[in-house]
Amino acid sequence: MCRSSVVCIFQWCFGTDFKRPHRTELYEDPPSPCCPIVYSPDYNITFMGLEKLHPFDAGKWGKVINFLKEEKLIADDLIVQAREATDEDLLVVHTRRYLNKLKWSFVVATITEIPPVAFLPNFVVQRKVLKPLRTQTGGTIMAGKLAVDRGWAINVGGGFHHCSSDKGGGFCAYADITLAIKFLFERVQGVSKATIIDLDAHQGNGHERDFMDDHRVYIMDVYNRYIYPGDGFAKRAIKRKVELEWGTEDTEYLQKVHTHVEGALNELKPDIIVYNAGTDILDGDPLGGLAISPQGIVKRDEVVFKAARRRRIPILMVTSGGYQKRTARIIADSILNLHNLGLIDKELATSGAENPKCCGFFHLLKE
Numbered sequence: 001m002c003r004s005s006v007v008c009i010f011q012w013c014f015g016t017d018f019k020r021p022h023r024t025e026l027y028e029d030p031p032s033p034c035c036p037i038v039y040s041p042d043y044n045i046t047f048m049g050l051e052k053l054h055p056f057d058a059g060k061w062g063k064v065i066n067f068l069k070e071e072k073l074i075a076d077d078l079i080v081q082a083r084e085a086t087d088e089d090l091l092v093v094h095t096r097r098y099l100n101k102l103k104w105s106f107v108v109a110t111i112t113e114i115p116p117v118a119f120l121p122n123f124v125v126q127r128k129v130l131k132p133l134r135t136q137t138g139g140t141i142m143a144g145k146l147a148v149d150r151g152w153a154i155n156v157g158g159g160f161h162h163c164s165s166d167k168g169g170g171f172c173a174y175a176d177i178t179l180a181i182k183f184l185f186e187r188v189q190g191v192s193k194a195t196i197i198d199l200d201a202h203q204g205n206g207h208e209r210d211f212m213d214d215h216r217v218y219i220m221d222v223y224n225r226y227i228y229p230g231d232g233f234a235k236r237a238i239k240r241k242v243e244l245e246w247g248t249e250d251t252e253y254l255q256k257v258h259t260h261v262e263g264a265l266n267e268l269k270p271d272i273i274v275y276n277a278g279t280d281i282l283d284g285d286p287l288g289g290l291a292i293s294p295q296g297i298v299k300r301d302e303v304v305f306k307a308a309r310r311r312r313i314p315i316l317m318v319t320s321g322g323y324q325k326r327t328a329r330i331i332a333d334s335i336l337n338l339h340n341l342g343l344i345d346k347e348l349a350t351s352g353a354e355n356p357k358c359c360g361f362f363h364l365l366k367e
Ligand SMILES: [Zn+2]
Pocket: 200, 201, 202, 278, 280, 321, 322
């Protein structure tokens, strides 16, 4: 065997930088039959009413699941249980320096925008605030693999698009979107191109900074141009930028989303779409400043899933921002709509089409 072959095998085993990916529990196959909807009760932040100090329904994730259960769309034993991302998992993207900074409660208070958190001992902050966010982050990473295996996956949480490898902000402490994509690039053969479709009301400056010069990642971002974060440097990473005015309504919004989702996917066919489906575009949202109706949000998700399905591109959806009390109901309605239209069902599976684990769980429940 020539020396170059030995090097090739070595690189194949250990990666081009000669570093073997760390062991992780996030890529273990879930027990069958599970549907690719990822959630854990640990997502919800509830602690001495602190969560009420942020204009954020910090229990929205559990409410989405309860609505879906009421509608008989899912049951507890069919949900994929999210696992907490470990430090090793987080270090795939984050710097040790950044993770160490989260050991200071005042830093976490700034990132989460809950000032009293600054006065809590850090072990409490870790358990009550950061653990839920780490579990949601684990959920996004898990959903990335599920999406590739089964054609689609939804993490009921996640979508922390303001956090980059060494900086958090805007309630985002971990860069779950960057992590999910880097895990796929590192560990799943055949995944080498990703498209992020970020339709939260805010600019997704976290993943934009992380993928600034990475030509494997195509970023489309539609956001209110006047609100947080207004990150001019990060905007340079956006391939398809759609800046909206205050109070943009359904007709204009949906037309722009449709045109640019089609345009983005025609320009580059990725191996995975990460869809950041923030619902803070909703009319009356105090932070988003847009005026989209609940039906408009349901239609928007439909537009994105239809575009992905027609091209047979795996899609991972995360729920991101959306801070009003009625948000959970709208997310649940949208997932129901995707199901009713056959956009999230076994037929959608691409490489996982033959995988019996997915196996028409919806039909199973409905019978
Ligand atoms: Zn937002």
